[in-house]
Amino acid sequence: MDPVIQLKNVSYRYPVGDEQVLKNVSLDIGRGKLVTIVGNNSAGKTTLCNLIRGFIPHFYKGDLEGSVLVDGEEIADAQLGQLAEKIGYVFQNPFIQISGVKETVFDEVAFGLENLGVPVDDIRRRVEDVLQLVKIDNLRNKNPFELSGGQRQRVALASIIVMDPDILVIDEPSSQLDPVGTEQVFDIIRLMKERGKTIVLVEHKMDLIAEYADELIVLADGEVKLHGPVREVFADPSYMALGIQYPHAAALALDLQEKGMELPFLPIRDEEVAECLARARRKEGRP
Amino acid sequence: MNKTATRKRSFQQDFSLLALLLIPIGVAINFVGFQLAQVLRLPIFLDVIGTILVGVIAGPWVGLLTGLITNSITAIFNPVYFPYVVVSMAIGVAAGLLSKAGLLRTLPKAILSGLVITAVAVVISAPITVIFFGGATGNTSSAITATFLATGQTIWQAVFSSTIITEIADKVISVLIVFFIVRSISDRYLSKMKYGEQYMKRNRRK
Amino acid sequence: MATNAIRALHPMTKFTFALFVTAAVIAVPSYLFAYAMFAALLVIAAAAGVLREFFAFVLKTLVVLLIIVFLMQLLFYPGDDIIGGWWVFTLTQEGLAYGLLLTSRILAIGSAFILFFRITEVKDFVKALENMGLPPAGAYVVLSTLQIIPEMRRQSNVIMDAQKTRGVETEGSVLVRAKAFLPTLTPLILSAIASTEERAITLESRAFSAPVNKTSLHTLERRPIDTGLIALFTIGAVALIVWRVAVWIL
Ligand SMILES: Nc1ncnc2c1ncn2[C@@H]1O[C@H](COP(=O)(O)OP(=O)(O)OP(=O)(O)O)[C@@H](O)[C@H]1O
Ligand SMILES: [Mg+2]
Numbered sequence: 001m002d003p004v005i006q007l008k009n010v011s012y013r014y015p016v017g018d019e020q021v022l023k024n025v026s027l028d029i030g031r032g033k034l035v036t037i038v039g040n041n042s043a044g045k046t047t048l049c050n051l052i053r054g055f056i057p058h059f060y061k062g063d064l065e066g067s068v069l070v071d072g073e074e075i076a077d078a079q080l081g082q083l084a085e086k087i088g089y090v091f092q093n094p095f096i097q098i099s100g101v102k103e104t105v106f107d108e109v110a111f112g113l114e115n116l117g118v119p120v121d122d123i124r125r126r127v128e129d130v131l132q133l134v135k136i137d138n139l140r141n142k143n144p145f146e147l148s149g150g151q152r153q154r155v156a157l158a159s160i161i162v163m164d165p166d167i168l169v170i171d172e173p174s175s176q177l178d179p180v181g182t183e184q185v186f187d188i189i190r191l192m193k194e195r196g197k198t199i200v201l202v203e204h205k206m207d208l209i210a211e212y213a214d215e216l217i218v219l220a221d222g223e224v225k226l227h228g229p230v231r232e233v234f235a236d237p238s239y240m241a242l243g244i245q246y247p248h249a250a251a252l253a254l255d256l257q258e259k260g261m262e263l264p265f266l267p268i269r270d271e272e273v274a275e276c277l278a279r280a281r282r283k284e285g286r287p
Numbered sequence: 288m289n290k291t292a293t294r295k296r297s298f299q300q301d302f303s304l305l306a307l308l309l310i311p312i313g314v315a316i317n318f319v320g321f322q323l324a325q326v327l328r329l330p331i332f333l334d335v336i337g338t339i340l341v342g343v344i345a346g347p348w349v350g351l352l353t354g355l356i357t358n359s360i361t362a363i364f365n366p367v368y369f370p371y372v373v374v375s376m377a378i379g380v381a382a383g384l385l386s387k388a389g390l391l392r393t394l395p396k397a398i399l400s401g402l403v404i405t406a407v408a409v410v411i412s413a414p415i416t417v418i419f420f421g422g423a424t425g426n427t428s429s430a431i432t433a434t435f436l437a438t439g440q441t442i443w444q445a446v447f448s449s450t451i452i453t454e455i456a457d458k459v460i461s462v463l464i465v466f467f468i469v470r471s472i473s474d475r476y477l478s479k480m481k482y483g484e485q486y487m488k489r490n491r492r493k
Numbered sequence: 494m495a496t497n498a499i500r501a502l503h504p505m506t507k508f509t510f511a512l513f514v515t516a517a518v519i520a521v522p523s524y525l526f527a528y529a530m531f532a533a534l535l536v537i538a539a540a541a542g543v544l545r546e547f548f549a550f551v552l553k554t555l556v557v558l559l560i561i562v563f564l565m566q567l568l569f570y571p572g573d574d575i576i577g578g579w580w581v582f583t584l585t586q587e588g589l590a591y592g593l594l595l596t597s598r599i600l601a602i603g604s605a606f607i608l609f610f611r612i613t614e615v616k617d618f619v620k621a622l623e624n625m626g627l628p629p630a631g632a633y634v635v636l637s638t639l640q641i642i643p644e645m646r647r648q649s650n651v652i653m654d655a656q657k658t659r660g661v662e663t664e665g666s667v668l669v670r671a672k673a674f675l676p677t678l679t680p681l682i683l684s685a686i687a688s689t690e691e692r693a694i695t696l697e698s699r700a701f702s703a704p705v706n707k708t709s710l711h712t713l714e715r716r717p718i719d720t721g722l723i724a725l726f727t728i729g730a731v732a733l734i735v736w737r738v739a740v741w742i743l
Contacts (some may be wrong), residue, residue, distance in 0.1 A: 015491070016474040057695060084700035096691040099699065101636040103616075109708050112699035117706050124710070145640070159699060304702065308689040309681055315645040316682055323649060323677060327663060327670040340682070356638055363615060365554040366606035385649065421595045423562040423571075424606035436569040437581070451644050463674065468682055 003028035004198050005052055005168060010066035012047065012056060021047045023222045025066075034189070034199045036209045036230070039219035045202045046092070048219065049171045052200060053089045054078055063217045070167070085116060088160035091171040094152040098144045105147075105155055106131070112163045126162055132157040134188055138199055150181030157188055166190060171202045186212060210234070210247040210268040218242055235266045249273050305479055306345045313341035313353035314360060331457040335378050339404070339465045342382030343391055345479040350379025362407070370419050374412045381407045382465075386482045397466040401459030405451070408458055413443070413450045422446050428453040499541040500612045503719040504621040507613050509726040514605035516730035518598045520737040527597030534604050543611045550607045559596045566592030617641060620713055629707050645681060652677050
């Protein structure tokens with residue numbers, strides 16, 4: 001594996017916090033992988049994102065131990081402004097996630113490129129492309145302040161994608177969205193994965209994770225409890241004890257297992273349920 | 288370039304970014320405070336709360352900019368009073384220096400700070416009123432000034448006296464409001480501001 | 494957009510003009526001159542198609558102030574040349590002259606800037622200042638302030654209404670009304686301060702502090718006529734001031 005992001009024995013405490021929010025975290029994230037982080041409230045998911053993006057230690061001080069490497073480079077030595085080109089960061093709250101100075105969606109999306117000093121003609125071309133890609137071309141002349149949560153979240157994504165970073169860190173993009181908005185956002189995430197981006201995603205909708213993610217990291221009380229391919233993590237017996245949801249399919253299957261049915265494998269997507277049941281039946285010798 | 292230098296520089300940049308973002312909020316607080324005082328028909332202006340607040344937690348320079356931008360934006364709608372921009376900037380600086388000197392940590396000291404800020408406001412605004420506006424302003428203090436003039440005071444005496452009368456309650460109360468608001472800001476934000484740490488709950492307990 | 498020739502000028506051209514008016518009415522100690530300047534401003538406003546708006550602003554912001562200023566000079570300005578009396582006051586020629594001069598200047602200078610802001614987009618003015626060396630962060634702060642003020646005003650109304658429904662009194666004696674002030678303002682301030690952290694992260698995510706020279710989609714056109722007019726206004730202002738100082742010394 002070719003790890004793009006490496007954490008080695010990382011522990012962190014916020015400046016005004018009394019306890020460590022991350023405890024001895026070590027993990028490797030491979031290039032081009034879509035890795036999802038799950039965990040209960042206050043488990044430290046956002047903190048982990050901040051760490052990967054370099055906001056810890058550049059923006060949040062506090063006590064940081066261990067090392068965080070992105071592309072082999074120590075993040076603490078990088079310059080925060082330059083990291084924007086390498087790691088895109090989209091976070092939970094779509095309402096605050098606008099520059100606050102632009103009057104149209106087009107200008108809003110262009111803001112990052114202006115800051116990077118990209119020539120004006122290139123900016124126009126790249127913004128046009130991204131508006132199409134993210135399907136917000138119809139919003140181009142709208143004021144960002146007047147958009148709905150879902151629209152804003154897509155504008156926020158577009159504003160980051162337009163800078164073309166290799167890595168995307170996306171923190172609960174769907175928390176404020178309805179199902180349609182969520183689907184639109186995940187369409188974009190899938191597109192980015194197809195383009196070879198490495199994506200770190202915090203998400204709690206397990207069905208979406210089962211459908212899209214390569215790997216799953218389970219965080220509890222600031223510690224990495226499980227980390228591996230999505231299917232293996234859900235199938236891990238210790239997952240149940242962590243009190244985190246399963247995808248619908250898996251929850252259903254585990255219920256059946258509880259009632260005495262033997263399963264050939266743990267289905268995690270809805271379309272796998274039929275297959276699983278069929279094989280279970282055959283095993284029991286019925287036609 | 289060595290490592291510590293890089294880290295230090297980026298820290299300064301980040302610090303100043305948060306402080307800069309406080310400026311628009313300080314300006315908006317000035318406007319909202321003024322509007323609220325009008326709506327509630329209070330007899331004072333309460334239009335420098337934001338400038339004082341920013342000065343107190345982010346220091347004199349940021350306070351100065353808050354004052355400058357407040358009056359510059361007012362000028363878009365009413366440029367006549369722009370000369371008083373100097374007063375606003377001085378209030379921001381004074382609030383920052385008083386905070387640095389620890390003069391906003393207790394209630395009695397805060398009252399003292401209110402008096403100091405009143406003095407700063409009077410000493411700077413009275414000459415502006417006399418030189419630019421012949422002693423008049425667009426509000427009730429003109430009537431007070433006229434009364435003093437009618438009793439035979441010179442224009443300077445009259446303007447100073449009436450300015451003290453109109454400013455003292457406004458500025459002392461504004462500083463007290465800031466005193467209470469700073470105490471309710473969470474440590475998480477105070478810890479990031481240049482002069483914020485002294486107001487953190489965990490530090491106050493000690 | 495049908496662009497008017499005056500409004501299409503560069504913001505700095507218009508700003509230099511306002512400064513020229515300021516210098517001129519201070520240099521020339523004549524109220525007739527200053528009132529004539531105001532007449533000229535009316536003509537320019539009409540040519541720029543903003544006469545009504547301009548005039549409304551002048552009425553709203555200047556008239557009351559000018560009357561007070563004038564009366565105070567007339568009644569209290571010290572002088573010996575008595576031209577009349579009214580009730581307990583004596584009116585002097587000096588008071589009348591100073592009242593006319595001061596009000597004419599306030600009117601001319603105040604209106605020059607009122608006109609400036611009626612024919613200039615603030616966004617363009619900030620951009621012009623940025624081109625002249627204002628740091629981009631400074632420009633950001635000003636523009637973001639303009640967006641935050643209406644937003645916070647709206648929020649304060651919402652909070653105020655919520656307070657009212659919860660029984661906080663906003664009518665009654667001064668003390669009662671004053672008690673509604675803090676509960677409205679404090680939550681507003683606290684949430685605004687809390688939002689700065691995420692705003693900073695948003696800006697950093699958009700490379701706000703990247704160590705390069707920013708580019709901009711918003712550019713201002715500066716034509717030869719702008720350069721010419723700026724030179725003209727500057728020379729005019731300097732000439733008037735030099736003339737004034739010369740007269741004063743000799
Ligand atoms: N800036 C900060 N300063 C101090 N403590 C913080 C800060 N940010 C988060 N914390 C604390 O760190 C812990 C982990 O927070 P974090 O936001 O990383 O959790 P999370 O897993 O993202 O939670 P959520 O599901 O609510 O988003 C929490 O106890 C939180 O209160
Ligand atoms: Mg979180």
